[in-house]
Amino acid sequence: MGKNIVIIGTHWGDEGKGKIVDLLTEHANAVVRFQGGHNAGHTLVVNGEKTILHLIPSGILRKNVECLIGNGVVLSVPDFFKEMQGLEAAGVEIRGRMMVSPGCPLILPHHISLDLMRENVRGNQKIGTTGRGIGPAYEDKVARRGLRVADLFNEKQFKISLEEIMDYHNFVLENYFHTNKVSLQETLDASLAFADELKPMVGDVVDRLAALRAAGANILFEGAQGSMLDIDQGTYPYVTSSNTTAGAISSGCGVGPMALDYILGITKAYTTRVGSGPFPTELFDSVGSHLASVGKEVGATTGRPRRCGWFDAHALKRVIQINSLSGLCITKLDVLDGLDKISICIGYENSESESATPIYEEMPGWKESTAGIRTLDGLPANARAYLDRIEAACDVSIDFVSTGPDREDTIVLKTLF
Ligand code: IMP
Numbered sequence: 001m002g003k004n005i006v007i008i009g010t011h012w013g014d015e016g017k018g019k020i021v022d023l024l025t026e027h028a029n030a031v032v033r034f035q036g037g038h039n040a041g042h043t044l045v046v047n048g049e050k051t052i053l054h055l056i057p058s059g060i061l062r063k064n065v066e067c068l069i070g071n072g073v074v075l076s077v078p079d080f081f082k083e084m085q086g087l088e089a090a091g092v093e094i095r096g097r098m099m100v101s102p103g104c105p106l107i108l109p110h111h112i113s114l115d116l117m118r119e120n121v122r123g124n125q126k127i128g129t130t131g132r133g134i135g136p137a138y139e140d141k142v143a144r145r146g147l148r149v150a151d152l153f154n155e156k157q158f159k160i161s162l163e164e165i166m167d168y169h170n171f172v173l174e175n176y177f178h179t180n181k182v183s184l185q186e187t188l189d190a191s192l193a194f195a196d197e198l199k200p201m202v203g204d205v206v207d208r209l210a211a212l213r214a215a216g217a218n219i220l221f222e223g224a225q226g227s228m229l230d231i232d233q234g235t236y237p238y239v240t241s242s243n244t245t246a247g248a249i250s251s252g253c254g255v256g257p258m259a260l261d262y263i264l265g266i267t268k269a270y271t272t273r274v275g276s277g278p279f280p281t282e283l284f285d286s287v288g289s290h291l292a293s294v295g296k297e298v299g300a301t302t303g304r305p306r307r308c309g310w311f312d313a314h315a316l317k318r319v320i321q322i323n324s325l326s327g328l329c330i331t332k333l334d335v336l337d338g339l340d341k342i343s344i345c346i347g348y349e350n351s352e353s354e355s356a357t358p359i360y361e362e363m364p365g366w367k368e369s370t371a372g373i374r375t376l377d378g379l380p381a382n383a384r385a386y387l388d389r390i391e392a393a394c395d396v397s398i399d400f401v402s403t404g405p406d407r408e409d410t411i412v413l414k415t416l417f
Helices: 017-027 077-089 109-125 134-142 149-153 155-175 184-192 195-201 205-214 248-253 286-294 313-323 381-394
Strands: 004-009 030-033 042-046 049-053 066-069 098-100 219-222 262-268 271-273 307-309 327-331 341-349 357-364 398-402 410-412
Touching: 004 017, 017 042, 017 219, 017 262, 017 327, 017 398, 030 205, 066 205, 077 184, 077 195, 098 195, 098 205, 109 134, 109 155, 109 184, 149 155, 149 195, 155 184, 205 219, 205 248, 262 313, 286 307, 313 341, 313 381, 327 381, 341 381, 357 381, 381 398
Parallel strands: 004 219, 004 262, 030 066, 030 219, 066 098, 262 327, 327 398
Antiparallel strands: 042 049, 271 307, 341 357, 398 410
């Protein structure tokens, strides 16, 4: 019997999910994306070579692993091909093992214009989106007027529907935002340019996943962004426009909740956030700068600097609840090397108010390097104590620890497949 294993980011994204998905796919037959779009940035390092993926599932670097994109993912067709061609140029064979759901909503150029204009008028209230058109594409889906991958294959009807939708959005762009309209012809040409190439990759993802499960395959469900960016459970309105938590698997690729065998939360050993919104444990001092520079905390999609702060165990407890997390993977432990003291947020004062103040517990740091250590015993005692404290504070088991960007720099404490 194979297993269905889920990978979820626990905070605001950038926890290092891509590396862990890539690591676990050694024993997986398929990897599935079920929400988000190319706002994600998943960095993989294999033998020192770095690859950043946005839309293509992180299993792609392992030959023979099937990669599926479920209907919950918003798809920019040109960006999908750009990413695919980049990988193909590097010698990765993709087309025979990629399946895209016909139900994926399309991200079109007017979604990007709307995303940018909305952010613009919000001024200092802006969400800090990635500017990829994610929010407006999901809005069109929920409004039941969006175009989907399947629509690309009926050119005549696609043109009629696109014209109708663009009439509406161009009216808003011109008359509300006082900016340029998006060209219908250019959108049409750009959308249909890849239709023939895409068609052989389009298939029934729900059916394929059920068939794989029935055949005893191991399947990984790759979450994008983090749990606190979830449209319902996150720090609204400073969130993304999809459900980023484990429940989204059912709606986003048609696998029911009872078919999930293990849900792994990926948690950085400290916390980061890119974009605006509340971040109670954010640091503005030399420790914050240490985390940003040693952790190379720059957004993989937009290149923006990430905000950095202490580990937020209080937030994590709720995230464990809302995802039914089975266990944790702590990433980037080595970034804490050399700090004199390390704090963990174990609660908030005034948690209901805007100015929630973290309550910290302070622990001694460690001077030794943990970079690349692959066994728990190899870690300094204070680093082990830090991990033990996280486990106790959150009542969860740490099943993996990542000590460097490379696939192999990982302490594996549980066999999932
Ligand atoms: P959107 O998803 O582009 O609409 O952006 C909404 C919020 O989610 C912004 O704060 C983004 O910075 C954040 N966000 C979106 N995708 C990611 C990601 O992959 N990692 C981290 N933050 C993200």
